[in-house]
Amino acid sequence: MTHTKTQQKVSRREFLGWMWGASLVGLFGQTAVGLFQFFKPRTEAGAFGGQIVAGAPDEFKPGTVSHIRQGRFFISRLEDGGVLALWQRCTHLGCTVPWREDEGQFHCPCHSSLFNVKGEVTGGPAPRPLDIFPVSLKDGKLVVDTSHPTTREKFEASQAFYLK
Ligand code: FES
Structure with a gap:
């Protein structure tokens, strides 16, 4: 009889311990999922x-700069037909840089950094050219991958996307 009681106590204790462990695992699992959802990139x-999707190549005439608002970048179509996707974020302190059609350049309103159509710095405190995004052609449209900005020290022809 005594033996049975001891056995019962032990198994109850084991059961509670097991339940405690299971609820801890559940709690950590939920926390991990919540943290992953919070931090995962959009x-x-x-x-x-x-x-x-920026648009069809014909929509961007050589020598023009077009703002793609939802992508936070500009499509700069170079005179030779090359396409650059320039991030609108200033490389000085991160302000949004507008394209000034009247000036023919990007002009940061914060500390007056200036960038040309290739994103190169032509004035002000910005330490490097505007960052660029990879461009590709899918189903006849220019597609820009904004998950991978590339920093650069200077413009090189290989940075532009060319239609084959
Ligand atoms: S943030 Fe653009 S010049 Fe300072």
């Missing part, structure tokens, strides 16, 4: 951080 199609 990569939905069509939103900044993902793939953005």
